[in-house]
Amino acid sequence: MSSDYDYSDDDGDYYDEDMIDGTQDDYSDDDNMMDFGGDEDIKVPQKGKRKSYEVDYESLSQSAVEKLIAEDVEYIYSVCGVDESIASLLLRHSKWNKERLVEKYMDNPTSLLVAAGVTLPEPTSSPTQRSAPTSNNSSSRRTTRGASRLLTTFGGSGSKTKSPITSPTLTHYTPRSFKPKSSDPSDKFVCPICFDDAPSLRTLSLDCEHTFCSNCWAAYLASKIRDESEHAVKCMAEGCSLVCPDPFIRTVIGPSATSTEPGQEQENAKAWSHFQELLVRHYVASNKRLKFCPYPGCTNTVSCPSAADKSSLTTIVPTVSCGARGIGDQMTQSQSASGGSGGGGWGLAGKEHRFCFGCHVEADHRPVVCPVARMWLKKCRDDSETANWIKSNTKECSHCQSTIEKNGGCNHMTCKKCKHEFCWVCMGPWSEHGTAWYSCNRYDEKAGVDARDAQSRSRASLERYLHYYNRWANHEQSAKLSLDLYAKTEKKMEDMQITSSLTWIEVQFMKKAVEEVERCRMTLKWTYAMAYYLAKGNEKDLFEDNQRYALLLPSHSLIIHLRLHLRIPSDLEKAVEDLSELLEGPIEPENIPGLRQKVTDKTVYVQKRNEIVLEDTAKGFMEGRWKWNVVVEGFDEPEKVEY
Amino acid sequence: MDARLRRVNKEIADCKNDRTSQIRIELVGDSPFHLKGSFPGPEGTPYEGGDFDVDIVIPESYPFQPVKMKFLTKIYHPNVSSASGAICLDILKDAWSPVLTLKSTMISLQSLLCSPEPNDPQDAEVAKHYMTSKHSFEETARYWTEIYAGGPGSKIGKTLPAGARDDVAIAGLDAQHVSRFEGLGFAKNKVIDVLRRLNYRGPNASKINDERVVEELLKP
Ligand SMILES: [Zn+2]
Ligand SMILES: [Zn+2]
Ligand SMILES: [Zn+2]
Ligand SMILES: [Zn+2]
Ligand SMILES: [Zn+2]
Ligand SMILES: [Zn+2]
Numbered sequence: 001m002s003s004d005y006d007y008s009d010d011d012g013d014y015y016d017e018d019m020i021d022g023t024q025d026d027y028s029d030d031d032n033m034m035d036f037g038g039d040e041d042i043k044v045p046q047k048g049k050r051k052s053y054e055v056d057y058e059s060l061s062q063s064a065v066e067k068l069i070a071e072d073v074e075y076i077y078s079v080c081g082v083d084e085s086i087a088s089l090l091l092r093h094s095k096w097n098k099e100r101l102v103e104k105y106m107d108n109p110t111s112l113l114v115a116a117g118v119t120l121p122e123p124t125s126s127p128t129q130r131s132a133p134t135s136n137n138s139s140s141r142r143t144t145r146g147a148s149r150l151l152t153t154f155g156g157s158g159s160k161t162k163s164p165i166t167s168p169t170l171t172h173y174t175p176r177s178f179k180p181k182s183s184d185p186s187d188k189f190v191c192p193i194c195f196d197d198a199p200s201l202r203t204l205s206l207d208c209e210h211t212f213c214s215n216c217w218a219a220y221l222a223s224k225i226r227d228e229s230e231h232a233v234k235c236m237a238e239g240c241s242l243v244c245p246d247p248f249i250r251t252v253i254g255p256s257a258t259s260t261e262p263g264q265e266q267e268n269a270k271a272w273s274h275f276q277e278l279l280v281r282h283y284v285a286s287n288k289r290l291k292f293c294p295y296p297g298c299t300n301t302v303s304c305p306s307a308a309d310k311s312s313l314t315t316i317v318p319t320v321s322c323g324a325r326g327i328g329d330q331m332t333q334s335q336s337a338s339g340g341s342g343g344g345g346w347g348l349a350g351k352e353h354r355f356c357f358g359c360h361v362e363a364d365h366r367p368v369v370c371p372v373a374r375m376w377l378k379k380c381r382d383d384s385e386t387a388n389w390i391k392s393n394t395k396e397c398s399h400c401q402s403t404i405e406k407n408g409g410c411n412h413m414t415c416k417k418c419k420h421e422f423c424w425v426c427m428g429p430w431s432e433h434g435t436a437w438y439s440c441n442r443y444d445e446k447a448g449v450d451a452r453d454a455q456s457r458s459r460a461s462l463e464r465y466l467h468y469y470n471r472w473a474n475h476e477q478s479a480k481l482s483l484d485l486y487a488k489t490e491k492k493m494e495d496m497q498i499t500s501s502l503t504w505i506e507v508q509f510m511k512k513a514v515e516e517v518e519r520c521r522m523t524l525k526w527t528y529a530m531a532y533y534l535a536k537g538n539e540k541d542l543f544e545d546n547q548r549y550a551l552l553l554p555s556h557s558l559i560i561h562l563r564l565h566l567r568i569p570s571d572l573e574k575a576v577e578d579l580s581e582l583l584e585g586p587i588e589p590e591n592i593p594g595l596r597q598k599v600t601d602k603t604v605y606v607q608k609r610n611e612i613v614l615e616d617t618a619k620g621f622m623e624g625r626w627k628w629n630v631v632v633e634g635f636d637e638p639e640k641v642e643y
Numbered sequence: 644m645d646a647r648l649r650r651v652n653k654e655i656a657d658c659k660n661d662r663t664s665q666i667r668i669e670l671v672g673d674s675p676f677h678l679k680g681s682f683p684g685p686e687g688t689p690y691e692g693g694d695f696d697v698d699i700v701i702p703e704s705y706p707f708q709p710v711k712m713k714f715l716t717k718i719y720h721p722n723v724s725s726a727s728g729a730i731c732l733d734i735l736k737d738a739w740s741p742v743l744t745l746k747s748t749m750i751s752l753q754s755l756l757c758s759p760e761p762n763d764p765q766d767a768e769v770a771k772h773y774m775t776s777k778h779s780f781e782e783t784a785r786y787w788t789e790i791y792a793g794g795p796g797s798k799i800g801k802t803l804p805a806g807a808r809d810d811v812a813i814a815g816l817d818a819q820h821v822s823r824f825e826g827l828g829f830a831k832n833k834v835i836d837v838l839r840r841l842n843y844r845g846p847n848a849s850k851i852n853d854e855r856v857v858e859e860l861l862k863p
Contacts, residue, residue: 193706193742194649196649212741216741219704238734238740
């Protein structure tokens, strides 16, 4: 579909075959991720020209991130000459900052190895002891790879939990001592944790020689990984600082590990795969350019370098998608929403893994930038309940402005603070009501009008907020019902095939329309939040005539406001409601061809206009065109304005 | 047999057979996973002569996750909440190791009574008291041991019935201070509350002027 925004009145021009056959156009980024699938680590290039409201990003599978990790490990191996499993521990300890790691390693390898839990601290070493950097300068690869230090066996008394440690003095060192216990039958071992002493018991230890049975190791690792999401698991002995290297963990709970405990093998498999995920998550969390997909059960990562820097969040809204769809068991890696079979693309099963790279506020809060969206939601949380209540249940005293709550049905109000007496209905002084206390007929008398003016002024900011909030909430509410609408529409599409000659592919226009309505509602919703914070422009005199702005603002003024500020085509809101109505209305078999035409036209229409809003707002952010009436994180302070 | 159950049963049996340690562990109900432990307050401390009960809950993934313990007996100690009995002790959190046992953990609790860690407090008010005046703190801790843990005072017949307990001593305050502000017309429990919160003790009392105290007393 073309991307020029021709405001042709003849919307029939936009009638487009691919609206009918169900294939999507290049409207949204989800289509760009379609090739992404399975375990392949395809870096998906963005197809075609990027819209100004889209950001460049790519999706990475878990194995793709694992490859990045392997590259880092390989790098540390080659520079520092340590075994891969050690390199991995060092990287995790250094939060994957390779440069810092190498620097520290060159400076003092021993202290880094100890801090990372690779080797035990030397009993005699003092903190000031430093190895000369020159002598430790690792200019060549050390031959530590595979040079496992095999422990002869465990000490005579196997139950000893704290054997004196013969600390390694090597700087390059391989902890590979987790070998099964020797089978000397006289050497009776009792596991100090489970007290099991069966001769068949398999025992393991790290270099510290703190020996425990393999069942305890497995249960311990599973608990640490599952309950604490710990990727650097320490030895089980009290106070021991050695961290279990990956090959050890693989030995204990990896795919080839066997267990005598019932159910343990299944637990192991779960823990082992969770451990793999933890490493990826840790790597991703340490890298600002990466974000782990927040959808439950999903292990994809999105890379979005343009949003890595927080300061970019004032100019772009980094809405991204990991490429997968669906939630829980219904998750699919590659989506096929465009297929004519009707499979996928509906409800939760078809829910695209879309999220904001910059915040956790909402998956897609375009066109408004993260800090403003965050501010708005916070305000809604803090204010909306109290605001609505205050609005309907209280008024301010026209003398002292303190808030008075209406109590019961009586209109005769007395301010607790200043003792001023007034009428709840007209706000005029009670003294002027004479004996007509039972009913107020003075609504238009001057004193009452003046008092209500004062009331309005003190209340304008609240009214103004509610004005935007109610419109925002209306779309929010409608979007929440969209799953419902999906189900209803699907049913209608089925009925339509029966009552008309249309094929499944031909009735896809309904689905397309529902999706478009949802998209537009999201945009409209967030434009209200944005409008609330926008500073008054030059056009403010048009409708923001005085401080009673909000009270006097009729709905058409709002549209002027939005159009001037956001250039929302004045009828997008209306067109979206019209389209919703068409979709929810009854379908007469004889009208189906006409309905199809109408819905398709309207869909194209709102889609175009929605794009214009998104495009223009995004451009405005990039050009720094939007000014706020409050302090917004990352933006310049607002010029002094009064509301 | 379930490894957790086997281990807990053995731990309980070990404690029973051990006559040398002063740690006792008993079942609360039928389950071996909810226990009550007790030990005597260590000698040479304000807790001496008291008997301290601890609630013990064995979690599902014990011993790979730490046992949950809290004091049942009220105790005046910087690392124990004076209200809930919650304990701040590293081995009950990150420093836990599966080789630790109920007994060794209880012994650690006992030694915590010997050496409070006011810099890592569970109860900030108690910790402040400890830092301000160790002597006054110890007096209060001793009084609590007496009235809540059956401390030595109770044996020599000094303890009063519960209703007549000295609220001023429980709060670790000076009776003269309390009666001075009470004399201004404030309720006694209010005065105790405010002075305790302000840590109106020892050298600290002279640093807080009367206006400040009255200001606090006037707050609703
Ligand atoms: Zn064991
Ligand atoms: Zn160890
Ligand atoms: Zn995902
Ligand atoms: Zn955001
Ligand atoms: Zn008043
Ligand atoms: Zn009236």
